[in-house]
Amino acid sequence: MTSRLTALGAALLATTAVAATSVNAETLRWARAAEALTQDPHAQNEGPTTTLNHQIYEPLILRNMEGAMEAALATDWQPSDTDPNVWVFTLREGVTFHEGQTFDSADVVFSMNRAMSENSNFKELLSSVTEVRATGPYTVEIETDGPNPLLPNNLTNIFMMDEGWSTENGAVEVQDYAGGEDTFSARNSNGTGPYVLQSREADVTTVLTMFDDYWGIGEFPLAATEIVFTPIQNPATRVAALLSQEVDFIQDVPVQDLDRVRQADGLDVITAPQNRVIFFGMNVGADDLTLDSVDGANPLADLRVREAMNIAINREAIQQVVMRGQSEPAGVIMPPPVHGWTQALDGYPGFDIAAANALMEEAGYGDGFTLQLDCPNDRYINDEAICQAAVGMFAQIGITVNLSALPRAQHFPLIANGETDFYLLGWGVPTYDSEYIFNFLYHTRNEGRGSWNGTNFSNAVMDEMIVGLSSEVDLDERDGMIASLWQMAEDELIYLPIHNQVLNWGISEDWTTVVDADDQVKFKYFTME
Amino acid sequence: MLSYIFRRVLQSVLVLLVVGLVAFAMFRFVGDPIDNMLGQERTMEDVERLREQLGLDQPFAVQYWRFLEGAVQGNFGISYRQGRPVAEIIAERLPATLELAAVSGFFALVVGIGLGVFTAIRRDGFASNAIMTLSLIGVSLPTFLIGILLIYLFSVELGWLPSFGRGEVVQLGGWSTGFLTQSGLLALILPSITLGLYQMTLIMRLVRSEMLEVLRQDYIRFARARGLKEKAVNFRHALKNTLVPVITVTGLQLGSIIAFAIITETVFQWPGVGLLFINAIQFVDIPVMAAYLMLISVMFVAINLAVDLLYVAIDPRLRSEGGTS
Numbered sequence: 001m002t003s004r005l006t007a008l009g010a011a012l013l014a015t016t017a018v019a020a021t022s023v024n025a026e027t028l029r030w031a032r033a034a035e036a037l038t039q040d041p042h043a044q045n046e047g048p049t050t051t052l053n054h055q056i057y058e059p060l061i062l063r064n065m066e067g068a069m070e071a072a073l074a075t076d077w078q079p080s081d082t083d084p085n086v087w088v089f090t091l092r093e094g095v096t097f098h099e100g101q102t103f104d105s106a107d108v109v110f111s112m113n114r115a116m117s118e119n120s121n122f123k124e125l126l127s128s129v130t131e132v133r134a135t136g137p138y139t140v141e142i143e144t145d146g147p148n149p150l151l152p153n154n155l156t157n158i159f160m161m162d163e164g165w166s167t168e169n170g171a172v173e174v175q176d177y178a179g180g181e182d183t184f185s186a187r188n189s190n191g192t193g194p195y196v197l198q199s200r201e202a203d204v205t206t207v208l209t210m211f212d213d214y215w216g217i218g219e220f221p222l223a224a225t226e227i228v229f230t231p232i233q234n235p236a237t238r239v240a241a242l243l244s245q246e247v248d249f250i251q252d253v254p255v256q257d258l259d260r261v262r263q264a265d266g267l268d269v270i271t272a273p274q275n276r277v278i279f280f281g282m283n284v285g286a287d288d289l290t291l292d293s294v295d296g297a298n299p300l301a302d303l304r305v306r307e308a309m310n311i312a313i314n315r316e317a318i319q320q321v322v323m324r325g326q327s328e329p330a331g332v333i334m335p336p337p338v339h340g341w342t343q344a345l346d347g348y349p350g351f352d353i354a355a356a357n358a359l360m361e362e363a364g365y366g367d368g369f370t371l372q373l374d375c376p377n378d379r380y381i382n383d384e385a386i387c388q389a390a391v392g393m394f395a396q397i398g399i400t401v402n403l404s405a406l407p408r409a410q411h412f413p414l415i416a417n418g419e420t421d422f423y424l425l426g427w428g429v430p431t432y433d434s435e436y437i438f439n440f441l442y443h444t445r446n447e448g449r450g451s452w453n454g455t456n457f458s459n460a461v462m463d464e465m466i467v468g469l470s471s472e473v474d475l476d477e478r479d480g481m482i483a484s485l486w487q488m489a490e491d492e493l494i495y496l497p498i499h500n501q502v503l504n505w506g507i508s509e510d511w512t513t514v515v516d517a518d519d520q521v522k523f524k525y526f527t528m529e
Numbered sequence: 530m531l532s533y534i535f536r537r538v539l540q541s542v543l544v545l546l547v548v549g550l551v552a553f554a555m556f557r558f559v560g561d562p563i564d565n566m567l568g569q570e571r572t573m574e575d576v577e578r579l580r581e582q583l584g585l586d587q588p589f590a591v592q593y594w595r596f597l598e599g600a601v602q603g604n605f606g607i608s609y610r611q612g613r614p615v616a617e618i619i620a621e622r623l624p625a626t627l628e629l630a631a632v633s634g635f636f637a638l639v640v641g642i643g644l645g646v647f648t649a650i651r652r653d654g655f656a657s658n659a660i661m662t663l664s665l666i667g668v669s670l671p672t673f674l675i676g677i678l679l680i681y682l683f684s685v686e687l688g689w690l691p692s693f694g695r696g697e698v699v700q701l702g703g704w705s706t707g708f709l710t711q712s713g714l715l716a717l718i719l720p721s722i723t724l725g726l727y728q729m730t731l732i733m734r735l736v737r738s739e740m741l742e743v744l745r746q747d748y749i750r751f752a753r754a755r756g757l758k759e760k761a762v763n764f765r766h767a768l769k770n771t772l773v774p775v776i777t778v779t780g781l782q783l784g785s786i787i788a789f790a791i792i793t794e795t796v797f798q799w800p801g802v803g804l805l806f807i808n809a810i811q812f813v814d815i816p817v818m819a820a821y822l823m824l825i826s827v828m829f830v831a832i833n834l835a836v837d838l839l840y841v842a843i844d845p846r847l848r849s850e851g852g853t854s
Binding site: 037038125187234338344416446451 | 556558559560561562563564565566567568569570571572573574576602607610611612613618621673677680681684685688690692693694695737795796797798804807808811812813
């Protein structure tokens, strides 16, 4: 009995000793609400998954935390001198994977083909690519179906895997849920990135340690030698963990707790506008709406009604009251870092109930009508509260809005299936270019484009220009097309912009970083005080 | 007797099948997993293809049949959210929930009986009245609020206990335990209190009223008249006779402790099956939801079956009735 107790005691001592030594000054303990879904770098194109993979894997070109594109695994990229449909990439030499393999052009060809395969979540970003070929051990050519000036923008989240490692371990295919197969790459990682995955238990803890043979040692601060990640879903618990210094960094401080964190000793809140705009979409294309009070006509098809609704939204009140100052009112459904954004486009109309009522009168809806608003309640910051505020604002111009707030898993299918008349949606632009917005939100819905256009809006002239954007090589010409497309979009007013979200990161004063507009943390840039 | 057992087992299987059918009929109202599985850039074509691959375009009865086909072979499918076999994920998460449930159950029983006896013996004392009043809080405050209050007090203000997670765990075979490390034990304290508080007050109030009842009985009076010590009267005679209903209630509450663990696990980021289930609902991870619901219903059905069989063992009248019908 005594010996067993001693053994237990020794075990206890041993584990506490491990706990004590593993937490040293360079460990960064990080928490956020969401957990990465998989370790497979091509299976899920989803923020938190990409964030974890960004520490372990690397793309050819990396968007740094200030939003600028910088050389990662490619040191140089140029359009080919001979063929306008080809981009030539020069690869970085002397890069090794975590398990020791050398990175070269064969890995790029393999990874690109894997990212373009049927089960990859990233294949749409590469839909213009027809062939990827190695022309030397450290040069790669990517051919597209027409000139594609923006190809490099689409590569910033396409991670590079080792061909040999993937082949040996049967990880050539991307995770296939339907096949019922468990893919090796979903729980094993072997990248070239600054951090090596040490251990991972999904929804519990993930430990990353610095990669000793990382090519970027000396080039980047790499102040954190160990990163311990824990997802903490409950917002109150997450803030408590930061306040009690059990974690050093949380990516999502709820707006109601900002002051509390700011006032706490040793903690900071750092803030920046996010690459995500929040807006209402309106079913303008239907002959009649299903859940409104008007029979045989669609009030939203009338531009005057849409204009009235636009000026009935008091964007500053939403910013002050609903968001507690943590948003930037918007006049266009395009976040400011996106190419094509101008101050003029983002100017929003003043709140004017009298003018709105006049427009309603003119459109023949002086007595108002009833409409249903579909709103998510667990996707964007204070999404349901925004909708509630809007209900009150539309009531002032006689539009009785019935609010239906649902979880994201039920809300988004309404938009995908065209079952909503009036809805809230948020949109981020990973390519930082207007084309991405036009493709998904303005193009007529068909098999390849317009998948998020839930408005039934269709404009043949715009469609043609949108398709033309993807192959226009003259950048000035292209900018002109973007500007005129935005002008047409403004005139049609099928979306009512509300604001751009603001990111609030809570961080211990020991650490310094800038806020990434895509909410993508890249720990290699973190420095210590 | 045998035919009775056989009939009850058959009924239990039927109950399980119906639970599964209802669950599958409900899944469509939880939402559509496709949007979570494909990225923002998905085309309508991708959506259709994946829906067809997963069989989500089939009527729910067909989906249920496919699930049953796999389940009887021990294959619960692949989680849509994690891309790993569901059986493996649940086996990984179950120890956390069972340990938490065991500790909360133990806490509820020990503290509940202790306080129940105390408040029964000192029924008019100041301390008893204070405890009785405070126990109302335990019954009426929602679990998540108690959890958050405890976190703010013991983690943020005092800094004594961790606010989230399980601490360091030790792997013993396939079982991960938090009992063997200091941080693991500390991490158990707040979630166990949060989860067990309701059961604790329930048991306390039950013990108290039973004790008051028993203390009025003649044999207690005779025991006192015999000059037995107060301690012996209270604990050897009175308490023993109050325990029968307490044990019955505790047994029945065991199931609800595991079921209630969902909320506590979410508040404390406790990596058990409850948290797994919440995440599965948000993601519409149908294979995980189905397996979890089956697991919980198997547990409840098993508890009920055991209780019924015990009754038969205790009460011969049920046996003879079973024999004639």
